[in-house]
Amino acid sequence: MSSAGRSTKPLSQLINLLGRSLGQIQKAWEPFIVDFAIIATTWILITYTYSWFTRGPELATYFLVPWWLFLIGSVEIAVLWESFGVSLGHTLFRVRLLGADRRPPTLRQAVVYFFGWHISALPLAGLLASPPLHERWSGLRFHPLIVDSIRPRPWYRRSIGIYLMALFVVVSVAAVGVTITFQNLVRLFSDAYRVAPLWRALVNPNLAILKDSFSDLIVTIFMAVMATLFATIIAVPISFFAARNLTQGAIGRTVYTILRGIMSIFRSIEPIVWAIVFLVWVTSAHASFAGVLALWIHSIADLTKLYAERLESIDEGLMEAISATGASRFQVLRYGVVPQIVNPYISFTLYRFDINVRMATVVGLVGAGGIGGRLIAYLSGQRYANAGTVMLLIVVAVWAIDYLSSRLRSKLL
Amino acid sequence: MEQSGHLAIKNLTKVYERGQVVALKDLSFSVKKGEFLVVIGLSGSGKSTLLRCINRLIEPTSGSVSLDGVDVTSLPSSRMRRMRRGMGMVFQHFNLISRSTVLTNVLTGRLGYTPVWKSMAGWFSKADHELAMKSLERVGLEEKAYVRADELSGGQQQRVGIARALMQQPSLLLVDEPVSALDPATSNSIMQYFEEINQSDDITVLTSLHFLSLARRYGTRIIALKGGELVFDGLPSDIDDSRFKEIYGEEAEEVEVR
Numbered sequence: 315m316s317s318a319g320r321s322t323k324p325l326s327q328l329i330n331l332l333g334r335s336l337g338q339i340q341k342a343w344e345p346f347i348v349d350f351a352i353i354a355t356t357w358i359l360i361t362y363t364y365s366w367f368t369r370g371p372e373l374a375t376y377f378l379v380p381w382w383l384f385l386i387g388s389v390e391i392a393v394l395w396e397s398f399g400v401s402l403g404h405t406l407f408r409v410r411l412l413g414a415d416r417r418p419p420t421l422r423q424a425v426v427y428f429f430g431w432h433i434s435a436l437p438l439a440g441l442l443a444s445p446p447l448h449e450r451w452s453g454l455r456f457h458p459l460i461v462d463s464i465r466p467r468p469w470y471r472r473s474i475g476i477y478l479m480a481l482f483v484v485v486s487v488a489a490v491g492v493t494i495t496f497q498n499l500v501r502l503f504s505d506a507y508r509v510a511p512l513w514r515a516l517v518n519p520n521l522a523i524l525k526d527s528f529s530d531l532i533v534t535i536f537m538a539v540m541a542t543l544f545a546t547i548i549a550v551p552i553s554f555f556a557a558r559n560l561t562q563g564a565i566g567r568t569v570y571t572i573l574r575g576i577m578s579i580f581r582s583i584e585p586i587v588w589a590i591v592f593l594v595w596v597t598s599a600h601a602s603f604a605g606v607l608a609l610w611i612h613s614i615a616d617l618t619k620l621y622a623e624r625l626e627s628i629d630e631g632l633m634e635a636i637s638a639t640g641a642s643r644f645q646v647l648r649y650g651v652v653p654q655i656v657n658p659y660i661s662f663t664l665y666r667f668d669i670n671v672r673m674a675t676v677v678g679l680v681g682a683g684g685i686g687g688r689l690i691a692y693l694s695g696q697r698y699a700n701a702g703t704v705m706l707l708i709v710v711a712v713w714a715i716d717y718l719s720s721r722l723r724s725k726l727l
Numbered sequence: 728m729e730q731s732g733h734l735a736i737k738n739l740t741k742v743y744e745r746g747q748v749v750a751l752k753d754l755s756f757s758v759k760k761g762e763f764l765v766v767i768g769l770s771g772s773g774k775s776t777l778l779r780c781i782n783r784l785i786e787p788t789s790g791s792v793s794l795d796g797v798d799v800t801s802l803p804s805s806r807m808r809r810m811r812r813g814m815g816m817v818f819q820h821f822n823l824i825s826r827s828t829v830l831t832n833v834l835t836g837r838l839g840y841t842p843v844w845k846s847m848a849g850w851f852s853k854a855d856h857e858l859a860m861k862s863l864e865r866v867g868l869e870e871k872a873y874v875r876a877d878e879l880s881g882g883q884q885q886r887v888g889i890a891r892a893l894m895q896q897p898s899l900l901l902v903d904e905p906v907s908a909l910d911p912a913t914s915n916s917i918m919q920y921f922e923e924i925n926q927s928d929d930i931t932v933l934t935s936l937h938f939l940s941l942a943r944r945y946g947t948r949i950i951a952l953k954g955g956e957l958v959f960d961g962l963p964s965d966i967d968d969s970r971f972k973e974i975y976g977e978e979a980e981e982v983e984v985r
Contacts, residue, residue, distance in 0.1 A: 634784055635822035635888075639895055640812035640839025645846050649835050653824045 329564045331442070338441040341456065345403030346435075349392040352402055357388060363490055371497070397428035409456040419454050427452035515698030519706055527688060527704050531711055533602055534684030537677075538670035540606045545613030546663050552614070553621030560625060573618070580615035588612055589677035602683025609670050609677065616669075620662045621655075628654045657726045664719040671715050675708055733760040733931055734781070734899060739790035741776050741955075750776040752955040754790070758933065760898075763925045765946035765963075766935040769975060773955040774935035778901045781933070782814045783807055794899065812839035815892030815930075819904035821884040825877035829868060829887050832876050833859040836894025855894075862890040866920060882913035889920055900924065902934035906941070914938075918945050939971065 358376050366374040377384045395401045396411065404410060411427070413419055419427070430448030434440025440447030449455055492499075552573065554560055561570040588608035596604050633650035641649065678686015685704060692701035735757040741750045750773045758764050766774045779785040781792050783799065792799045799810055815836075823832045837855045838846055845851070851859075863869045866886035871879060876887060885905060892900060902921065906914035922945055925932045936942045942949055943963040951959035951966075951974040958974055959966065966974075 629822075631818060631820055631822040632824060635816065635818055635891075636835060636838065637784060638782055638811060638814070638816035638901075639836050639891070640808045640810075641835070641846075642808060642838075642843055644843050645838045645841075648847055649824065649838065653826050657826070 326564045329568060333564075333567070334444055335442045338444060338446055339438060342435050342441060342446060345401060345407050345409065346392060346396065348403035348406055349395055349401045350388055353391050353395070354384075354388040357384065359490065363493070366494060371494075374494075393428060393431055397424045397431065404456075405459065408459040410459050411454050412457045413453050413455075416457055419452075423452045423454055427454050512698045512702075516702035516705065518699055519703040520699040521703070523700050523703055524707070527685060527707050530685040530688050531707055534674045534678060534686070535671060535711065535715075537602055537606050537609065537674040537684055538667060541609035541613055541674075542663060542667040542670050545610050545617055545666070549614050549617035549621055550659065552618050553625060556618050556622040557625035558622075559628075559630070574622075577615040577618050580611055581619065583612070585609055585612045585673045585677055586680055589680050589682040593680070593682055598681060601681055601687070605674060605677045605682030605684060608682060609673055612673075613666050613670060617662060617666055620666075621659060624655055624658045624662070625651070661723045661726045664723055668716055668719045672712055675712075733762075733795060734758040734933070735793045736781070737791045737793075739777070739780060739792065740788050741773075741780055741785065742788045750955050751780065751787075754952075754955070754957055756950060756957065756960060758931060760931055761925070761929045763922070763932045763945060763947045764934070765942040765949045766933070766952060767937075767939060767942050767949060767974065768935075768952035772952040774952055775903055776955075777952065778816075778903050778933065778935060781899075781901060782811050782816060784816075808839060812895050813898050815895045815897035815900045817885070817888045817892050817900065817902045817905050819907050821881075821888045821908075823876040823884055823887055823891075825875070827876060828873050829863065829876055829879070830856075830859055830872040832887050833862055833872075833890045833894055836862075836891040839895065858894060859890070862893045863887075865893065866890045881909050882917060885909065885913075885917050886920065889917075889924070893924070897930060900930050900932045900934075902932060904935050904937065907937055914941065921945065939966065 361378045362374055362376055365378060369375075379387070392401070392403075396404065400410070411419060413423060427448055430440075430451045434446055434448035434451075443450070445455060555566075555569050556573045556577065558570060561567060585608045588611055589605055592604035592607040593601065596607070598604070628651060632654065633646055636646045636650035674684055675686045675689070678684040678688075679690045681687055685708060689701060689704045689708070692698070692704060737755050739751055739754040742748070743750060754773075754777065766777060768774050776785055780787040781794075781799070783792075787800060790800070794810070794813070797810065799807070802810055824835070831849070834851045834855060837851055837858070841851060841855070860869060860872065863872055866889050868883060868886055868890065871883065876884060879887065885908075888905075900921070905921070906917050909917060918941055921932055921934065924930050936946075943966070946963050949959065949961065949963050949966065950957060953974060959970060
């Protein structure tokens with residue numbers, strides 16, 4: 315019965331191939347990215363500290379060499395590290411590069427691996443094969459790391475050594491940090507008098523603008539309401555296709571991967587950036603509409619992730635029990651899934667509304683409607699008493715909504 | 728009805744694709760109407776998989792299951808759902824809707840008989856409500872009908888599970904480790920409900936159990952699984968010390984539960 319299930323349709327073959335090579339890319343690149351990041355960060359730290367001391371703070375530079383040389387250098391050092399040594403990336407992902415029968419790599423194998431990596435893994439093409447081409451050429455494979463408990467650990471792996479290393483790293487980072495920012499730290503306190511007028515104005519609010527500000531505040535809150543409402547309407551159905559446990563089979567898995575990918579891209583772009591995009595798109599004549607769109611798109615991405623993660627942790631026993639009564643797919647959804655997610659969904663929505671109220675002010679700062687625009691206008695016009703009034707209003711509103719939503723959410727759990 | 732029995736299992740095999748684990752190996756046996764069949768064996772011996780292959784919550788790899796002469800394994804999914812109505816199931820961890828009332832939980836036993844659009848709105852017929860109250864009466868929980876399911880004790884929750892299975896008016900009851908999450912005294916009272924259902928309704932009961940003492944006391948017949956294979960099929964009284972060690976391994980010792 316199941317032998318027929320292994321169909322040889324070209325589409326599913328293609329999807330399988332894509333899935334496999336995605337896995338290969340992930341396996342080969344995860345440790346590499348870690349190693350690359352470590353080397354690049356160390357490089358920047360060293361060159362910056364060095365140039366700060368030799369050239370002085372004004373001329374301190376990050377690379378000392380052209381940026382492309384820095385990039386290529388970091389990549390090469392990372393690959394050298396992985397080919398000829400035991401890299402931190404490999405250790406982090408619990409793998410070791412070993413030959414057949416877990417033999418340590420010979421010099422020849424390491425050299426082949428190093429050059430092979432440039433031809434196979436760097437342009438990604440060699441990762442379509444399984445095992446990847448550079449692993450095939452060199453005869454080296456990723457083997458799971460087996461910790462040998464009989465051999466005594468080196469001093470830096472014993473608990474005291476780890477603490478000493480951690481202490482050393484923290485102290486040196488702090489030392490570098492303080493050296494670089496010391497002057498700014500002094501200025502933070504010595505120039506405090508500059509903000510005195512602002513503080514003074516904050517406690518002397520201008521009540522004349524209260525009415526106009528209040529109507530802007532209502533606009534801001536309604537921006538958040540609209541964005542949350544429409545984001546919920548879209549995110550609820552989408553979340554079912556973005557939950558790993560509910561998307562099975564080649565097509566389901568593809569939909570899942572694409573949806574999660576799009577959502578994480580949308581989420582990584584801040585609402586303020588979306589606001590600028592939409593201000594250009596729908597023109598600034600519809601400022602608050604642009605603001606709603608910005609919050610809306612970010613909320614969809616955020617809520618889909620939260621909802622889907624909740625779906626992924628539901629108790630499948632209940633679904634099983636409902637299925638066992640002879641219920642149809644929709645009935646299983648209604649009685650096996652929905653009761654487990656209703657309250658968390660409402661709670662997430664309220665939480666997102668909370669964020670949206672605050673974010674609506676922020677997107678207003680770039681001109682996307684609401685009270686944020688008023689605030690930035692007062693601040694840039696140095697009318698601090700007015701700005702203070704607006705700030706107080708925002709604080710009160712945000713606090714009230716925050717309080718209400720957290721009270722409601724604690725009732726739901 | 729043919730002589731081979733009410734429920735017939737032929738060459739049933741289940742291989743989990745991941746890791747190529749063989750959970751059931753070429754299993755064949757049949758069950759007569761009205762039997763109280765207990766499946767024993769160590770954890771991981773395939774008891775749960777066997778029960779779930781019968782109502783196809785788990786899809787068997789090969790072999791067949793037939794109930795009253797109907798080949799269950801080859802049914803398309805819509806007819807399979809209708810088939811499941813006749814097989815009630817009770818679970819180790821009760822699997823109730825914890826936020827809903829006991830009554831709602833019991834009513835879900837009627838989902839297979841209720842039109843989808845009605846059940847979406849949570850409407851069940853008056854007859855279903857009456858049946859639900861009757862089922863709750865049978866397990867002695869009629870007073871708890873409007874209490875939330877998660878406010879009940881473990882034993883009470885399992886009784887709700889039994890009432891839900893009764894709502895299906897099944898001819899076969901599949902019971903998966905019903906008392907593993909309960910204390911010994913409660914275990915016995917739960918097992919007595921199954922005994923009563925088995926005897927007065929003539930419902931065939933197929934249950935997996937951890938404790939041999941309970942299996943001996945309630946089973947009319949015992950089968951034992953080891954590594955997915957049938958290693959014993961006979962009367963409870965036939966299991967002596969050497970049989971016991973065969974099933975559970977050399978180091979095992981019997982624990983009494985009263």
